[in-house]
Amino acid sequence: MSASDELTLEERGPTALDDVRSWIAAGNSAELAAWLRASDAADVIYTAAQLTDQEREGLLSTLRPDQAADLFELLPEPQRIEALQSMEPGDAAAIVHELASDDQADIISEVENAEEILAALDPEEAAVIRGLADYEWNTAGGLMIAEFFAFPKDLRVGEIVSRLQDAADNGDDYDVQYVYVVDDDSKLAGVLRLRDLLLSPRGRPAEALMLRDPHSVHVDDTLEQLVAFFNDHGFFGAPVLDDEGRLLGVVRASAVREATTERSDSDYSKSQGIVGGEELRSMPLRIRCTRRLSWLSLNIVLNVAAASIIALHQETLEAVIALAVFLPIISDMSGCSGNQAVAVSMRELSLNVARPRDWLRVWRKESLVGIINGLALGLLIGVVAILWQGSPALGVVVGGALALNTVVAVSIGGVVPLLLKGLKLDPALASGPILTTVTDMCGFLLVLSFASYAMDYLR
Amino acid sequence: MSASDELTLEERGPTALDDVRSWIAAGNSAELAAWLRASDAADVIYTAAQLTDQEREGLLSTLRPDQAADLFELLPEPQRIEALQSMEPGDAAAIVHELASDDQADIISEVENAEEILAALDPEEAAVIRGLADYEWNTAGGLMIAEFFAFPKDLRVGEIVSRLQDAADNGDDYDVQYVYVVDDDSKLAGVLRLRDLLLSPRGRPAEALMLRDPHSVHVDDTLEQLVAFFNDHGFFGAPVLDDEGRLLGVVRASAVREATTERSDSDYSKSQGIVGGEELRSMPLRIRCTRRLSWLSLNIVLNVAAASIIALHQETLEAVIALAVFLPIISDMSGCSGNQAVAVSMRELSLNVARPRDWLRVWRKESLVGIINGLALGLLIGVVAILWQGSPALGVVVGGALALNTVVAVSIGGVVPLLLKGLKLDPALASGPILTTVTDMCGFLLVLSFASYAMDYLR
Numbered sequence: 001m002s003a004s005d006e007l008t009l010e011e012r013g014p015t016a017l018d019d020v021r022s023w024i025a026a027g028n029s030a031e032l033a034a035w036l037r038a039s040d041a042a043d044v045i046y047t048a049a050q051l052t053d054q055e056r057e058g059l060l061s062t063l064r065p066d067q068a069a070d071l072f073e074l075l076p077e078p079q080r081i082e083a084l085q086s087m088e089p090g091d092a093a094a095i096v097h098e099l100a101s102d103d104q105a106d107i108i109s110e111v112e113n114a115e116e117i118l119a120a121l122d123p124e125e126a127a128v129i130r131g132l133a134d135y136e137w138n139t140a141g142g143l144m145i146a147e148f149f150a151f152p153k154d155l156r157v158g159e160i161v162s163r164l165q166d167a168a169d170n171g172d173d174y175d176v177q178y179v180y181v182v183d184d185d186s187k188l189a190g191v192l193r194l195r196d197l198l199l200s201p202r203g204r205p206a207e208a209l210m211l212r213d214p215h216s217v218h219v220d221d222t223l224e225q226l227v228a229f230f231n232d233h234g235f236f237g238a239p240v241l242d243d244e245g246r247l248l249g250v251v252r253a254s255a256v257r258e259a260t261t262e263r264s265d266s267d268y269s270k271s272q273g274i275v276g277g278e279e280l281r282s283m284p285l286r287i288r289c290t291r292r293l294s295w296l297s298l299n300i301v302l303n304v305a306a307a308s309i310i311a312l313h314q315e316t317l318e319a320v321i322a323l324a325v326f327l328p329i330i331s332d333m334s335g336c337s338g339n340q341a342v343a344v345s346m347r348e349l350s351l352n353v354a355r356p357r358d359w360l361r362v363w364r365k366e367s368l369v370g371i372i373n374g375l376a377l378g379l380l381i382g383v384v385a386i387l388w389q390g391s392p393a394l395g396v397v398v399g400g401a402l403a404l405n406t407v408v409a410v411s412i413g414g415v416v417p418l419l420l421k422g423l424k425l426d427p428a429l430a431s432g433p434i435l436t437t438v439t440d441m442c443g444f445l446l447v448l449s450f451a452s453y454a455m456d457y458l459r
Numbered sequence: 460m461s462a463s464d465e466l467t468l469e470e471r472g473p474t475a476l477d478d479v480r481s482w483i484a485a486g487n488s489a490e491l492a493a494w495l496r497a498s499d500a501a502d503v504i505y506t507a508a509q510l511t512d513q514e515r516e517g518l519l520s521t522l523r524p525d526q527a528a529d530l531f532e533l534l535p536e537p538q539r540i541e542a543l544q545s546m547e548p549g550d551a552a553a554i555v556h557e558l559a560s561d562d563q564a565d566i567i568s569e570v571e572n573a574e575e576i577l578a579a580l581d582p583e584e585a586a587v588i589r590g591l592a593d594y595e596w597n598t599a600g601g602l603m604i605a606e607f608f609a610f611p612k613d614l615r616v617g618e619i620v621s622r623l624q625d626a627a628d629n630g631d632d633y634d635v636q637y638v639y640v641v642d643d644d645s646k647l648a649g650v651l652r653l654r655d656l657l658l659s660p661r662g663r664p665a666e667a668l669m670l671r672d673p674h675s676v677h678v679d680d681t682l683e684q685l686v687a688f689f690n691d692h693g694f695f696g697a698p699v700l701d702d703e704g705r706l707l708g709v710v711r712a713s714a715v716r717e718a719t720t721e722r723s724d725s726d727y728s729k730s731q732g733i734v735g736g737e738e739l740r741s742m743p744l745r746i747r748c749t750r751r752l753s754w755l756s757l758n759i760v761l762n763v764a765a766a767s768i769i770a771l772h773q774e775t776l777e778a779v780i781a782l783a784v785f786l787p788i789i790s791d792m793s794g795c796s797g798n799q800a801v802a803v804s805m806r807e808l809s810l811n812v813a814r815p816r817d818w819l820r821v822w823r824k825e826s827l828v829g830i831i832n833g834l835a836l837g838l839l840i841g842v843v844a845i846l847w848q849g850s851p852a853l854g855v856v857v858g859g860a861l862a863l864n865t866v867v868a869v870s871i872g873g874v875v876p877l878l879l880k881g882l883k884l885d886p887a888l889a890s891g892p893i894l895t896t897v898t899d900m901c902g903f904l905l906v907l908s909f910a911s912y913a914m915d916y917l918r
Binding site for chain 2: 040041042044045046049070073074076161164165168194195197198199224225228229231232236253254257258260261264265267268269271272273274278279280281282285288289292293295296297299300303304306307308310311314317318321322324325326327328329331332333335336337339340342343344346347348350351352353354355362365366368369372373376377380381384388436440444
């Protein structure tokens, strides 16, 4: 056994990367395909991420379209968009052709050169993609696929099985779980499960075998409704109907779960100030800096506004300089306490156990938490102030201000996401800046006005 | 049409809640079951969340166990745990019996009265649950189900189909997608797809029909590896093998996707200081306060440590009181800039495009962003300082400190999650406090020591 065989995949990473780079440069599609087949998907993703945009594009263009599509589906979205935009429209279209229709619609609605790619596709396929791309991504329409089997009511089991077989022979293998039965107006009449087809005489008509009034979703149903639907039913997919009950597509439970993960990830990123979609370090520096700055610039304006409260009370600060030590602590701790309440509200909204109209109940519940934790934190910081400066008055001023401001921060933090959601604004993006601005202003005001009242005892 | 018919479900909510409450009080299982059948899952979740713990327990105990289990699966985890813990072990066991084995193992490893519930179950079922509960939740073992069909190699299609039929008649309907073929040592030999059974002569043996060397996962595979596996293959499930290749269970793609969402949600909550698992406002006040306080107490200690830098420079502050206005701004803005870099690193780690050993590359990339954004933010705050106090020196001191501290915050923010991950610590939980403590200390130190050097120009 040679030394290199004893290395783990992790340790062999850099070597694999150099190999992949040289194969791309040489246009060696056979070696690249062999590497893809032999590698763990996690390592493929990691290696592809180390490549430059040009190399990644070269990798996709060198592979056979079906192999390129398999790799393409593994890449994070920003890398997929970048690659399609810089490829020849014909090469891009060849990859898009291999994707499932929901993925086709997603990527086409994101890339700048959508029209060129659609023009390079079969017109019928392009029309289907255009139709799907019109729906909002977080609705049943945006998440559904257009690939499904629907047969008339009077077709017999034997014929259905043989058509499925033909489709499989043609490569139209839709990971089929359900087969739908429609009437003459393409309205959904029933559903056939594969196991029913398996266990039934071949001469029976679909109508006799199908489950009638199957569960279905409406094309406008939201992600929250779909999550609840699949939690409730445990199906692999559901037929998507329009207002007239016509069958438009199939939404897969897996697509709904992926969209949920995407939303959670994006809520997390947005709450930390990553706006305008996902950021990867492979993206151009200019885009990364300007996107982050757009959020930071708003924040600095809000920060200056909040700090102006301090500027208005400079004489108090001058008299008791020790207060300056506690201003950042009060600002930061109130932000922490408030953000905990924001996180719980975000979670309750996404779990559907709280709705915007519950703001008063949430406000009452959070106020209680705020009072208890405010007392605890106020006591703590008050004791620190007394021990440090030997001034009981300083302890009371600083501790009292933090206690009160914690109540404000926690109750506002709990309510703000509900109100934003009720106003159809994005709570993940806006809750943080609103919260910290209000709590900073209020906190500075509390500590400095308490201090000016207690000035005789502080000096 | 009466007035109440015109109301949307949302608006009828409170009425439904009162009805549900009175049916629970009266033990009216028929009305409760009818309400469950007629309601949207999203509304059931919302209504159940408005009930008290006792009412929710009453609702579950009143329903037939299979109906109770359907409702149980819709509830958020803290409500599930609370309900099982306060029910009679027999009632709890009846609900647990209805769950899939992975959900059984999850809930049993969370509740305090696990032993009582297991004792009330069939010993064989309890043994399976105990076995599954031993695996880490975020590995293939922890995510797999023990319900699967495995048949010997020489069994014929006709016999397999009839055994599947028998199992379906017995209610052992495992949402079966694949049927496994094992050799005499229960080692996995191959897989049969339902469609293969559908399209094959009934006399053929499994061995002739099965796909050999099927893709499988190892029982210790991590969530990241499973995500990549299912992204790569698009299967609905994969067989889980031990070191000897024996078939232990089946991990479903849906379970992997749910676990991913769970991890994203929990990363978001933890980054905002919600530690020790999920918090819902239906939980007892005592638990909610103490959990949040545990995080806040650590933070206040770190905050005091950072603020001690200010205390050490009081004479500088006393000389130039305007600096006190900018200390909270520098602390907050550096935190914002650093948290953006933390969020991008968290995302790259979970997408598997960055690994701990990439810290140096990340540090270089983030330093660049930090320099550009630091210059922009430093310029902004410097101009504000000059306009406000008419002192160019103050602008240089404050702007220079923020610019430099932004570089520190952004580069540390990018690297800290990778280092924590490399040390097998939880980056979601620990990155924030580490980041803000370092950036606060460094920021205060920068602005106050710049000021003391420039004192002649500032006064």
